[in-house]
Amino acid sequence: MTSQPHASRSLPSSTITPNDTQTLLKRLWRTQVRQHSGLIVAVIVLTVLTASLTALYPLVIQRALDMFASRDSRILYQVPMLVVVITFAKALSQYAQTLATQGLVLLVIRGLQEQMFEHLITTDIAHVEREAPAKLAARFTTDVISIRDTMIRAVNSMGDVVTVVGLIVSMLYMDWELSLIAAILYPVAAVPIQRLGKRVRRASGGMQERVGETAAFLTESFAQARTVRVYRLEESERARAVLSFGHLYHAMLRITRGRAKVEPLLEALGGAAVAAVLGFAGWRAAMGGATLGDFSGFVAALLLASRPLRALGALNAALQEGLAGLARVFAVMDEPPAVTDSPHARPLPAGDGHLVFDNVGFVYSDGRVGLDHLSFDAQPGCTVALVGPSGGGKSTALSLVPRLHDVTSGRILLDGMDLRDVQLESLRGSMAYVSQDPLLFDLSVRENILIGRPGASEAEVAAAARAAAAERFILALPNGYDTVVGPGGQRLSGGQRQRVALARALLRNPRLLLLDEATSALDSENEALVQDALATLRKGRTTLVVAHRLSTVRSADMIVVMKDGHAVECGTHDTLIQQDGLYARLVRTQGLER
Ligand code: ADP
Numbered sequence: 097m098t099s100q101p102h103a104s105r106s107l108p109s110s111t112i113t114p115n116d117t118q119t120l121l122k123r124l125w126r127t128q129v130r131q132h133s134g135l136i137v138a139v140i141v142l143t144v145l146t147a148s149l150t151a152l153y154p155l156v157i158q159r160a161l162d163m164f165a166s167r168d169s170r171i172l173y174q175v176p177m178l179v180v181v182i183t184f185a186k187a188l189s190q191y192a193q194t195l196a197t198q199g200l201v202l203l204v205i206r207g208l209q210e211q212m213f214e215h216l217i218t219t220d221i222a223h224v225e226r227e228a229p230a231k232l233a234a235r236f237t238t239d240v241i242s243i244r245d246t247m248i249r250a251v252n253s254m255g256d257v258v259t260v261v262g263l264i265v266s267m268l269y270m271d272w273e274l275s276l277i278a279a280i281l282y283p284v285a286a287v288p289i290q291r292l293g294k295r296v297r298r299a300s301g302g303m304q305e306r307v308g309e310t311a312a313f314l315t316e317s318f319a320q321a322r323t324v325r326v327y328r329l330e331e332s333e334r335a336r337a338v339l340s341f342g343h344l345y346h347a348m349l350r351i352t353r354g355r356a357k358v359e360p361l362l363e364a365l366g367g368a369a370v371a372a373v374l375g376f377a378g379w380r381a382a383m384g385g386a387t388l389g390d391f392s393g394f395v396a397a398l399l400l401a402s403r404p405l406r407a408l409g410a411l412n413a414a415l416q417e418g419l420a421g422l423a424r425v426f427a428v429m430d431e432p433p434a435v436t437d438s439p440h441a442r443p444l445p446a447g448d449g450h451l452v453f454d455n456v457g458f459v460y461s462d463g464r465v466g467l468d469h470l471s472f473d474a475q476p477g478c479t480v481a482l483v484g485p486s487g488g489g490k491s492t493a494l495s496l497v498p499r500l501h502d503v504t505s506g507r508i509l510l511d512g513m514d515l516r517d518v519q520l521e522s523l524r525g526s527m528a529y530v531s532q533d534p535l536l537f538d539l540s541v542r543e544n545i546l547i548g549r550p551g552a553s554e555a556e557v558a559a560a561a562r563a564a565a566a567e568r569f570i571l572a573l574p575n576g577y578d579t580v581v582g583p584g585g586q587r588l589s590g591g592q593r594q595r596v597a598l599a600r601a602l603l604r605n606p607r608l609l610l611l612d613e614a615t616s617a618l619d620s621e622n623e624a625l626v627q628d629a630l631a632t633l634r635k636g637r638t639t640l641v642v643a644h645r646l647s648t649v650r651s652a653d654m655i656v657v658m659k660d661g662h663a664v665e666c667g668t669h670d671t672l673i674q675q676d677g678l679y680a681r682l683v684r685t686q687g688l689e690r
């Protein structure tokens with residue numbers, strides 16, 4: 097509840113150098129854009145076509161006015177037909193251009209999302225758990241949206257360039273002197289625009305971060321809704337919300353201020369340019385110069401050019417937002433996983449599940465010591481109970497066995513092989529894990545059990561459920577095995593969820609069983625059922641259980657008492673009671689539940 101919005105690590109700040117820009121764009125092109133070659137060609141052709149048709153408008157106006165002035169009768173059919181043809185053609189090609197562009201951009205961002213998820217689903221658990229889930233989700237939503245908007249603008253700016261070039265050609269064709277004046281005036285606008293772009297860029301990175309922080313705050317606050325009410329935390333939550341929304345407000349305001357200036361500034365500068373051109377043209381007309389058609393066509397071209405020119409002027413600022421998002425997305429993908437198959441990794445050989453912790457040390461990435469010289473030997477088929485005060489490293493020890501983390505010193509052996517020499521897939525395939533408060537997937541009960549061994553038969557699922565003492569309650573559910581359990585499994589009670597998780601573990605028939613014993617989820621009737629199920633489950637396989645209950649500990653073949661990351665005592669219940677050390681004290685003071 098105390099975590100304030102904090103700046104997250106390793107995300108690139110809002111400064112993107114031209115060099116980065118090139119690297120980012122090249123990478124995007126190589127990994128996501130290049131393969132859609134058909135669409136790319138379509139986008140280019142249609143964009144150029146649309147832009148060229150726009151550039152034809154002033155020529156039509158010029159022609160119409162010249163015919164008008166000379167009372168040419170062809171104006172009756174030629175001009176309207178020309179207008180209809182050009183506008184219809186432009187409308188059609190613009191429609192197709194929009195579809196092609198959006199189609200391409202949407203494919204690209206879907207590819208980015210898939211690639212990012214692919215990385216996150218396989219990478220180290222430490223990478224995923226370091227950030228609030230909502231902040232990671234923001235990489236898929238807000239960042240991707242800014243990338244999409246930027247890409248669309250980038251494509252359209254290609255059209256804007258063609259339009260402007262076309263219009264300049266028309267202007268030169270109609271009146272080169274006036275064109276020269278316009279050409280001198282337009283670049284004057286470039287300097288203040290550049291300066292504004294920089295400011296927008298600085299502001300935009302900050303805004304994306306704030307959006308992620310706000311989302312993280314909201315997820316946490318709603319997830320804790322019960323605690324908030326019972327502990328009367330409404331005031332402090334409100335204060336946190338005000339702070340979070342305030343940060344977001346200021347970040348958005350900063351970026352809006354920058355953006356809001358760009359367009360009006362360009363408009364005003366454009367107006368000044370038009371005024372100058374008009375003044376010069378008027379002066380020249382008074383001296384008896386160009387035709388009415390030339391002049392009108394020229395002004396039309398000048399006005400038509402101002403929109404794409406403005407868009408191009410604002411492009412840099414817009415690009416920066418998307419590039420900042422792209423940099424963040426790539427940063428997520430780029431963190432190399434530490435837990436991977438080594439080049440000489442082999443499948444786990446057949447064995448009975450002989451697990452040895454040999455002087456194991458583990459330090460978390462923030463420097464906290466999880467384990468410190470932990471050694472014990474779990475003989476095949478035996479149950480080893482890890483007990484001890486909280487913070488002693490029990491959960492850490494359990495998480496090292498499926499290599500959720502790798503040891504920082506020492507080694508863990510399974511059937512004689514160092515875990516780091518075993519292929520991850522076969523290592524994890526050889527074990528089952530039941531967590532303290534198991535969350536289920538929002539699927540049917542049957543599908544949740546089948547996760548243990550996809551493809552198992554109906555009879556095998558039923559047998560597993562029976563052995564886990566879960567069959568009775570499952571059959572009593574409205575749809576039996578096909579009942580969908582709700583998000584996290586919330587339509588089942590804690591004890592029911594745990595038995596479904598046990599059935600899943602049983603179905604897997606693992607060599608090694610990892611259990612984090614629940615203490616609170618079960619009432620006494622359920623507990624007896626779960627204990628029976630556990631006894632069945634443990635038979636014939638090595639079991640490592642983080643134990644909180646005396647009954648579990650007594651039935652274990654060996655007890656490892658852990659404190660400060662290492663084993664302080666080791667033996668059976670009886671020998672440890674005789675030793676009269678930490679374990680005996682835990683039992684006496686009810687540190688272990690009866
Ligand atoms: P136990 O399960 O025995 O209560 P843990 O294995 O959870 O103990 O914790 C052992 C030590 O490692 C504690 O000091 C704890 O603060 C630290 N620790 C546990 N998880 C993390 C983590 N994800 N990041 C940093 N430190 C951690």
Ligand code: MG
Nearest residue numbers: 487490491492
């Ligand atoms: Mg723990």
